[in-house]
Amino acid sequence: MTALDLADLTKSYPDGGAPTVRGLSLSVESGSLTALLGPSGSGKTTVLKLIAGLLTPDTGDIRLGGRSIRDLPPEGRRVVMVFQNPLLFPHMTVAENVGFGLRMRDVAPNEVAARSAAMLEKVRLVGLGNRRPVELSGGQQQRAALARALVLEPEVLLLDEPLSSLDASLRDEMRALILDLQRETRVTTLVVTHDQTEAVILADRIALMLDGRLVQHATPEVIYGRPVTLAVARFFGGVNFLPGRAAGGIFHTSIGPLVLPTGVTDGPGTLTIRPEAVRLGPGREARPARLVSCTFLGTQTRIELDLAGTRLQALTTPEALRGLAPGQEVGVTLPTAALWVLPEV
Amino acid sequence: MGETPLPAGILIMLRSLAAFLLMSTAAFADTADGEALKAMSWDQILEEARGDTVNWFMWGGADNINQYVSDYIGGILKAEYDITLNRVSIADTVDVVNIVLTEKEAGVTDAGTVDLIWINGENFRSMKQADLVFCGYTDALPNNALVNWGNPAIANDFGVPVDGCEVPWNTAQFAFAYDSALVAEPPRSMADLLDWIKTNPGRFTYPAPPDFTGSAFVRHVFLYAAGGADALLGLFDQAKFDVAAAKTWAILNEIEPFLWREGQTYPNTVVQMNELFANGEVAFTFNYDPAQFGLAVQAGTYPDTTRSFGLNDGTIGNTNYTLIPFNSPNKAAAMVVQNLLLSGEAQLEKAKPEVWGAAPAIEISRTSDTVQAGFAAIEGHPSVVPAEELAKAALPELQADWLTAIEAGWRASVGN
Amino acid sequence: MRGNALRLFAGLALALWLVLPLVPLAIWSVAHGWRFPDLLPQQWSGNAWAYAFSPGSGVLESLGLTVFIATATTVLAALVGVPAGRALGLHEFRGKGIVTLILIAPAIVPGIAVALGLHGVFLRLGLTGTVGGVILAHLIPVIPYMTLIMASVFSSFDTDVEAQARSLGARPVQVFIHVTLPAILPGLMTGALFAFLVSWSQYLLTLSIGGGRVQTLPLTLFTFATSGRNDVTGAIAILYILPGVLILLFTARHLTGRNQSLAARVGA
Structure with a gap:
């Protein structure tokens, strides 16, 4: 079931430059976790603010459960956005921060207290409710910000780069927490990130944005194996590109003909x-190839191969390379199932 | 976000400011038309004045005078005439002259701020010259009959004819004060005073003209040097001035080294001189209004042993007045205030030393028997020389042109 | 420990610095004459205070009026200064330098020039001699202070925190009350303190625009100070200074209170 539906959204800023978001359409399944992935400046945060109601689209519509929320104020949308910085209110305690949204909705004080406490427990901040935000670590602040949003039980949770301000060690913990909480609450979640690894690990589906446009919306596996454009392929770490021509199931390249999948x-x-x-x-x-160079990466080794003057890169295990040294000849197989042809040159 | 609340906030603010502007616009005039008032009977004027407020601008540096005006005069006005008296304290009367002047320049002819001014000669002259005064109505005041307009010291204010433009309030005559505990026998004439200064170095000073009081002291020396006032009455005469002035500057320069701080510096105001006297640094102070000595003793500023005296060769007498500006919107009520101020009862009240001790501007003989008895019963403050005693040797005030010339000459020849 | 001792010392020094000048005024106000070279007055009297509190003197009325004018000026200045300071502090726009210069101008141009220029304008508008006119006149030196202080407050303010509050379900008014106001409060208090004291101490503008009819305490004080009545002057001066000192002490505590409690908590 579609929970959130973005239809042909366009947004320009008054500085007169190119639109930040251009004709973006995206449907997100209810209960899914979707990563909105793209390099910085691709308009991801703008999309979140449009959904949250903090910005108004120039054109297009935003529908939640089939109903347009385009003209509703942010507080009337049942959509909560969590910013990149935790932005906890410094004059309130952590518990008061978590209860903020409930208080704004005139929920009874004892219910606010109970729900805030329960939420603090879920994000593992038990006992820190009476602290001020400045007394929390960065990771704790991020968790408090997440709790402050989730306690409202929104239909859609929007997370803007939730991991980017954290140290590598805290990142895994936070990522696991987000996944756990999302699985538990089944809240439809849209996570903005510029890090494709993170997107792949977190998300059921990835919506890739480049230059304000949505270029591909699919599972991580599909985007990896079957990117729709060269740019998508490159963004996901694609390095081997062989120009040529397909004819009758055979692709003719500089290294010779290759049998294609159907x-x-x-x-x-x-x-x-x-x-x-x-x-x-x-x-x-x-096919015969010459080993040009090996770079040891830890669990993997990156090697460069020369196939009759055409360079290819491969990732392999150190074991598979035993006994081989740069300059030596080696056999190389390009499995048909792994080949993917882009209709661009 | 950020774009919506800003204009809304400014809009609200502008709206509230506009509301404030409209609210505070001055009330419309009601008895600004002086000519219409002159055609009315006194009863009609009383009727017109009912419910009005009079803004009386006056020097406010004496608590006794303030209380007399606010409590005694203000009380009667409210109770008997339904008039509210708003006493506006000012530090210098020239500020009020400027208010009326700017109002005239801005074309405010019937909604002025000022309804009544307690005024002295110099400011009266500037206001009369600039046509800022409501004139020709004084005969309409019933108590005007108590004023002896035949007395040139009342009919002229600093040599400027009053012409029905102001109403006398107090008379005063210049007098000196000393501490009888320190000075056993004060000098009684100008010649003796000058001798005393020379034999008691550092114990005398006078405020530098154009201070009102300092200027008056210099005029006394000028009259002494000229051999009396008789030759100097009337219009300014350069030849006569030059002769007397040369002698005056010689006398003042001669005593200068014997003055306080060897005459290197003079007090700027009479207030500074009063302070020197209060602290015993100088042996004398002086004032146009001897009642001030009594008030200062009551306030504890001067020692109880303060006494005052005039000079055998005479001291300058002077009358002070109240005046209605041409653009007062409450002329009827202001006239009622002036009439009340002239009444025998009000003049008697302020003559009491514990109230003010100011000498009356009316002829006591024209008042009721009760008031006359009241005046007779007044026991003067021991520090204040009785007006009758001063009156035995009175000097007339010179016309304003003389005054200006003397002040300019002092600056050039003495106080440089 | 050392911090506490230092704070105590600083507090005492501040109190002394504030209170010492008041001592002669306080003595004068109860003296029946205090002549050189006496160390203390020979006679005491409550006359000056009795006069100051008597209805006819108008001193209490003046005090009330001065409080009203200063409060109204402060509130209006905040209504202008908060949005204006927000615009200046948050947004870059063409002509910002000129706007800033125009804002500062009334604060650096001599008061007498402002007063003279203003008098003619206000006279034509019928605003002279009115309390409203005086408040408007006071706003001229006050608004620049308020706006510039608020601009510096907003220049370090992250508007995302307001957007965050919106997204959490707060209406614009709730955002202002619960999020923006607490964040700008210390700066706003400083601005308000300035505004109040600048209005409180206005003499020239009040005299010129009020034309003497709007009798604020500095005018009454000046009248007595120039007539040599040190006892009454002392009594009025204490009434005049007291609210300022009280506000300063209150605001000083308020301004530093947050930091102190934080320091205490971090230390503990």
Whole structure:
């Protein structure tokens, strides 16, 4: 069931530049966790503010459960946005911060207290309710901010870069907390991030934004394996691009013809394969290549290969490379299932 | 966000300011038309004045005078005439002259701020010259009959004819004060005073003209140097002035080294001189209004042993007045106030030393028997030389042009 | 420990610095004459205070009027200064430098020039001699202070916190009351203190625009001070200074209160 529906949203800022958000349409399933992914400046935060009602779209509509909320004020939307910085109100205690939204809605004081306390427990801030925000660590503040939003039981939770202000060690903890709470509450969640790894780990689906436009909305696996454009492929760490032409299920490139999976239309295009899909060693389909360089990355090794003058990158395990040194010849297999052709050159 | 609350806030603020502006716009005039008043009977004027408020601007530096005006005069006005008296304290009467002057320049002819002024000669002259005064109505005041307009010291204010433009309030005559505990036998004439100064170095000073009181002291020396006032009455005469002035500057320069701080500096105001006297730094102070000595003793400022005296060669007498500006919107009520001030009862009240001790501006013989008896019963303050005694040797006030010339000459020849 | 001792010392020094000048005034106000070179008056009297509190003297009326004018001036200045300071502090716009200069101008141009120029305008508007006119005149030196203080407060204010509150369900009025106001309160109190004291101490503008009819305490005080009545002057001066000292002490506590409690908590 569709919970949140963005239809052809456009938003320009008064400085007269190009629109920050251009014709964006996106449907989010109820109870899902969607990552709104894109490089900085791609308009992600603007989309969140449009949904939250903190900005008004120039054109387009925003529907929640099928009903337009475009003209409702932020406080009337049942959508809560959590900013990148925790933005706890400094003159209130942590518990007062968490109860803020309930108090603004004139919920009875004892109910506010009970729900705030329960929420503080869920975000593991028990016993810190009477502290001031400045007395909390960065991670604790972020959790309090999350609690302050979740206590309102919103239909849609909007998180703007929830992990970016945290140290690496705290990031995992916070990520796990977000996932746990989302699973528990089944609140439809939209997380803005610029980090594709984070998006992949967190989200059921990724909505990728580039230059104010939505370019792909799919599961992480699909976006990885079958990016719709070169730009998407590059954003997700694609490095192997072989220009050529498809004809009758065969793709002709500088390294020779390659058998394609079914369903590729004939014509010019670019063939891509993820580096981790490139296999080394002898085999029926193996092509001769020269090992150019190896870079040890810890659990993996990145190697550069030369196939008759065309360079390819591969990720492999240190074990698979045992006995091999740069300059030596090696067999390389490009599995048909891992090939993907983009209709651009 | 940020874009909506800002204009709304400014709008609300502008609206409230506009409301304030409208609220505080001055009330409309009711008895601003003086000519219409002159055609009315006194009863009609009393009727017109009912319910009005009179803004009386007056020097407010003496609590006794303030209380007499606010409590005694204000009380009668409220109870008997339904008039509210608003006493406006000012530090210098020239401020009020400026208010009326700017109002005239701005074309405010019937809604002025000021209804009544307690005024002295110099300010009267400037107001009369600038046509800022309501004139020609004084005969309409019933108590005007108590005033002896035949007396030139009342019919002229600093040599300027009064012409029905102001109403006398107090008479005063210049007198000196000393502490009888310190000075056994004070000098009684100008010649003796000048000798005393020379034999008692550092014990005398006078405020630098144009201070009102300091200027008056210099005029006394001027009259002494000229051999009396008779030759100097009337219009200014440069030749006569030059002769007397040369002698005056010689006398003042001669005593200068014997003055307080060896004449290096003079007090700027009479208040500073009074303070020096109060602290015993100088042996004398002087004032146009000897009642001030009694008030200062009552306030504890001067020692109880303060006594005062005139000079055998005479001291300058002077009358002070109240005046209605041309653009007063409450002329009828202001006239009622002036009439009350002239009444025998009110003049008697302020003549009491514990109230003020000011000498009356009316002829006591023209008042009721009760009032006359009241005046007779007044026991003067021991520090205040009785008006009758001063009156035995009185000098007339010179015309304003003489005054200006003397003040300018002093600055050039003595106080440089 | 050392911090406490230091604070105590600073407090005492402040109190002394505030109170010492009042001592001669207080003595004068109950003296029946105090002549040089006596260390203390030879005779005492309650006359000056009796006069100051008597209805005919108008001193209490003056005090009330001065409080009213200063309060109204402060409130109006806040109504202008908060939005104006917000615009100046948060937004960059063309001509901001000129706007700032115009705002500061009344504070640096000599008061006498402002008073003279203003008098003619107010006279034509029928505002001279009215309390409203005097309040408007006081706003001229007061609004710049208020606006500039608020501008500096807002320049370090993150408006996202307001957006966050909106998103959490607060209406604009609730945002202002529960989020913006507490955040700007220390600055607003400083601005209000300035505004109140600037209005409280106005002499020239009040005299010129009020034309003597709006008799605030500084005018009454000046009348007595220039006539040499040190006893009455002393009594009025104490009445005149007291509210300022009280406000200052109250505000000083309020302004530093947050930091102190924080320091205490962090220390504990």
